[in-house]
Amino acid sequence: MQSPALDESKVTLNYHQEAVTGHHGHPDHRMFGVFVFLIADSMTFLGLFAAFMIYRTIMPAWPPEGTPELELLVPIINTAILVTSSFVMHKGQDALKKGDISGLQLWFGLTAIMGLAFLLGQGYEYFHAEFGLTTNLFTSCFFALTGFHGLHVATGVLLILSVLWRSRDKGHYSSTSHFGVEAAEIYWHFVDVIWLVLFVIVYLIN
Amino acid sequence: MTTTTEAQITENGHSSQHQERKWQDYFTFSTDHKVIGIQYLVTAFFFYLVGGALAEAMRIELATPDPDFVQPEFYNQLMTMHGSIMLFLWIIPAGAAFANYLIPLMIGAEDMAFPRLNAVAFWIIPPGGIFFLSSFFIGTAQAGWTSYPPLSLVSGKWGEEIWILSVLLLGTSSIFGAINFVTTIFKMRMPDMDIHSMPLFCWSMLATSALIILGTPVLAAALILLSFDLIAGTAFFNPAGGGDPIVYQHMFWFYSHPAVYIMILPFFGVISEVLPVHSRKPIFGYRAIAYSSLAISFLGLIVWAHHMFTSGTPGWLRMFFMATTMIIAVPTGIKIFSWCATLWGGKLNLNSALLFGVGFLSSFLIGGLSGVMLASAPFDIHVHDTYFIVAHFHYVLFGGAVFGLFAAVYHWFPKMSGRMVNETLGRIHFALTFIGFNLTFLPMHPLGLQGMNRRIALYDPQFQSLNMLVTIGSFILAVSTFPFLINIIWSVFKGEKAPRNPWRALTLEWQTASPPIIENFEEEPVLWAGPYEYGIDIESVDGEESVEEMLAEVGAES
Numbered sequence: 171m172q173s174p175a176l177d178e179s180k181v182t183l184n185y186h187q188e189a190v191t192g193h194h195g196h197p198d199h200r201m202f203g204v205f206v207f208l209i210a211d212s213m214t215f216l217g218l219f220a221a222f223m224i225y226r227t228i229m230p231a232w233p234p235e236g237t238p239e240l241e242l243l244v245p246i247i248n249t250a251i252l253v254t255s256s257f258v259m260h261k262g263q264d265a266l267k268k269g270d271i272s273g274l275q276l277w278f279g280l281t282a283i284m285g286l287a288f289l290l291g292q293g294y295e296y297f298h299a300e301f302g303l304t305t306n307l308f309t310s311c312f313f314a315l316t317g318f319h320g321l322h323v324a325t326g327v328l329l330i331l332s333v334l335w336r337s338r339d340k341g342h343y344s345s346t347s348h349f350g351v352e353a354a355e356i357y358w359h360f361v362d363v364i365w366l367v368l369f370v371i372v373y374l375i376n
Numbered sequence: 377m378t379t380t381t382e383a384q385i386t387e388n389g390h391s392s393q394h395q396e397r398k399w400q401d402y403f404t405f406s407t408d409h410k411v412i413g414i415q416y417l418v419t420a421f422f423f424y425l426v427g428g429a430l431a432e433a434m435r436i437e438l439a440t441p442d443p444d445f446v447q448p449e450f451y452n453q454l455m456t457m458h459g460s461i462m463l464f465l466w467i468i469p470a471g472a473a474f475a476n477y478l479i480p481l482m483i484g485a486e487d488m489a490f491p492r493l494n495a496v497a498f499w500i501i502p503p504g505g506i507f508f509l510s511s512f513f514i515g516t517a518q519a520g521w522t523s524y525p526p527l528s529l530v531s532g533k534w535g536e537e538i539w540i541l542s543v544l545l546l547g548t549s550s551i552f553g554a555i556n557f558v559t560t561i562f563k564m565r566m567p568d569m570d571i572h573s574m575p576l577f578c579w580s581m582l583a584t585s586a587l588i589i590l591g592t593p594v595l596a597a598a599l600i601l602l603s604f605d606l607i608a609g610t611a612f613f614n615p616a617g618g619g620d621p622i623v624y625q626h627m628f629w630f631y632s633h634p635a636v637y638i639m640i641l642p643f644f645g646v647i648s649e650v651l652p653v654h655s656r657k658p659i660f661g662y663r664a665i666a667y668s669s670l671a672i673s674f675l676g677l678i679v680w681a682h683h684m685f686t687s688g689t690p691g692w693l694r695m696f697f698m699a700t701t702m703i704i705a706v707p708t709g710i711k712i713f714s715w716c717a718t719l720w721g722g723k724l725n726l727n728s729a730l731l732f733g734v735g736f737l738s739s740f741l742i743g744g745l746s747g748v749m750l751a752s753a754p755f756d757i758h759v760h761d762t763y764f765i766v767a768h769f770h771y772v773l774f775g776g777a778v779f780g781l782f783a784a785v786y787h788w789f790p791k792m793s794g795r796m797v798n799e800t801l802g803r804i805h806f807a808l809t810f811i812g813f814n815l816t817f818l819p820m821h822p823l824g825l826q827g828m829n830r831r832i833a834l835y836d837p838q839f840q841s842l843n844m845l846v847t848i849g850s851f852i853l854a855v856s857t858f859p860f861l862i863n864i865i866w867s868v869f870k871g872e873k874a875p876r877n878p879w880r881a882l883t884l885e886w887q888t889a890s891p892p893i894i895e896n897f898e899e900e901p902v903l904w905a906g907p908y909e910y911g912i913d914i915e916s917v918d919g920e921e922s923v924e925e926m927l928a929e930v931g932a933e934s
């Protein structure tokens with residue numbers, strides 16, 4: 171397995187030549203890095219979801235007796251907002267690919283507003299809940315899971331806002347070079363998918 | 377390959393670009409992977425001395441059956457801090473140290489894929505470590521490195537919280553590091569190097585990084601919930617409030633069993649580099665070693681509940697975890713056999729690096745065998761939480777990881793510093809470490825079998841004599857650190873100048889100057905042999921020189 175290397179020995183390699191193509195002097199691997207990071211992040215959620223599912227399986231009653239019903243209206247609206255926002259955001263990237271920076275700004279701006287609306291909805295839900303963090307194991311889980319996800323939404327909004335901020339510089343993003351835009355979008359889709367899982371296991375199946 | 381450094385520089389007209397490394401660089405937010413590697417290594421070593429001092433304090437206490445040297449409560453704190461420091465601030469960062477230093481050099485790259493993220497990963501560690509130690513002022517955590525609730529919820533709130541936050545910080549650093557290693561190994565290899573001509577150290581770091589990325593976040597999730605229980609009064613893990621401590625154990629061990637592979641796999645990689653070079657033989661079973669790392673990594677994810685045989689785990693689940701755990705012995709055994717076969721019939725040069733390498737083999741073997749014993753649920757139920765466990769994991773962590781680490785230090789010291797170490801002091805260091813290590817940890821096996829509990833400051837007088845022996849052994853271990861420290865400090869300043877390839881090794885890091893220039897290589901490195909083609913007289917492309925002859929020439933270059 172090592173001999174092929176020998177045959178090709180003394181071939182001069184042109185890794186310097188290849189190196190100039192990237193953003194920081196070497197080929198751009200940042201998207202790969204983002205994916206690896208998202209794998210790690212999804213494991214955090216997996217841990218939390220697994221804990222939730224174990225409680226659900228082993229506890230004699232789930233949610234424990236006396237837990238108030240969860241209101242579904244706000245979370246359903248929130249789900250709709252978040253899912254739509256993923257498509258809205260994608261239109262932003264499409265616009266950029268056609269070189270249309272103001273299109274990017276429009277659609278990303280809209281996504282940020284939808285993200286904020288989601289967070290407001292969540293705030294409303296927390297504020298009007300008939301239970302608190304320490305009421306019982308279920309309500310603790312409820313706040314821990316939705317709260318941790320909410321933090322991710324907030325981070326996503328900040329990412330989008332920073333993309334918007336940078337897009338004011340002409341030429342910062344172009345139809346061919348737009349790592350920041352893509353990374354923000356991938357992250358947003360990720361947060362979206364996590365929400366769907368969370369919505370099903372926390373709100374629907376109990 | 378025979379041209380000297382200077383000649384090459386002038387030939388390429390590069391000389392103007394060369395910057396000199398300044399010593400101040402090591403104290404800055406440098407993005408050079410070589411600087412970061414050394415920063416990791418020195419920081420980790422500092423914490424090793426701290427963790428070692430705590431261990432000596434414990435051993436002094438345990439020399440006699442009564443708690444006379446420290447209060448039992450303080451003993452618990454010493455034990456918690458010793459374990460946590462050794463794991464999170466010594467072994468894991470030390471593995472990252474070598475990964476940072478070596479991966480780009482081994483694959484012919486100029487740096488890591490994300491140099492700034494890399495620097496961030498390192499600079500989380502010193503503040504994290506100091507924060508960790510600061511808890512001594514307010515009463516550190518006492519619940520052991522495992523922090524099981526409910527114990528961890530009732531023994532000193534803020535000390536425990538500092539423990540949680542520090543581990544979260546150090547875990548984040550570890551994840552950042554792993555993202556870098558994976559990306560670098562996959563994306564930055566020189567075009568000629570396919571994944572099967574990559575040095576085995578890189579394979580083992582791939583397996584390690586996968587575990588870090590999949591495991592550490594689950595620990596983070598557990599610690600966040602534990603933190604809520606501690607501070608906000610929830611009861612995720614507190615039975616008093618309707619929670620379940622077993623869920624914590626599952627989440628904790630989902631990370632912490634893989635974590636033992638996070639701690640040992642990098643040094644499996646080191647051994648695969650050190651043994652062939654110093655015994656002048658090709659590695660035996662390249663693919664077997666490479667793939668068994670991946671197999672260990674995968675199996676490592678599905679064995680965690682072997683730590684919970686006594687936690688009310690149902691019988692069928694115990695069977696499952698017992699079986700998977702025993703299966704891990706297969707890929708591990710493959711490695712041991714391959715290493716022994718590599719040594720077999722080789723021209724062994726028993727210098728300090730190889731001595732530690734062989735020391736690793738013998739000690740790790742014992743730790744591995746006691747591990748298979750513990751995998752068996754009926755046996756484990758008897759020795760759970762006894763000194764047999766303490767003996768087992770020190771044979772793996774000290775006899776395995778730490779011996780491998782010292783082998784790595786002696787092997788790559790000439791590359792890192794440009795100086796040779798003093799062999800006599802190195803051998804004294806090895807002899808003292810090996811004797812001290814076995815004297816300290818071997819008697820813990822019978823102690824455990826006779827029923828001495830772990831994590832106690834006070835024990836039955838019948839165990840006194842063996843404990844005295846253990847304490848004496850630990851003093852020898854403490855003494856063994858001095859020849860090492862003297863050797864390193866003396867050699868850095870006064871050691872004989874090292875040529876670029878003193879060991880006549882084939883991996884790429886030896887093709888550049890010692891220490892490597894800032895850009896790593898003067899010109900594109902050349903893959904003129906696979907990483908382990910020692911001692912076989914294949915003709916080189918010139919048809920004139922054999923690999924060994926070429927190596928002899930390279931070895932003479934400075």
Ligand code: HEM
Nearest residue numbers: 428431434455459462467520521522773774830831832850
């Ligand atoms: C200087 C040599 C060392 C000595 C004398 C030593 C001694 C000890 C002792 C006496 C304990 C406490 C046993 C108990 O009360 O249950 C302990 C625990 C531990 N040691 Fe070491 N040790 C040494 C090196 C190491 C190293 C190098 C590592 C890891 C790389 C390590 C990892 C641990 C861990 C994880 C624990 C468990 C702590 C806990 O129970 O929470 N030790 N060691």
Ligand SMILES: [Cu+2]
Nearest residue numbers: 633680682683
């Ligand atoms: Cu384990």
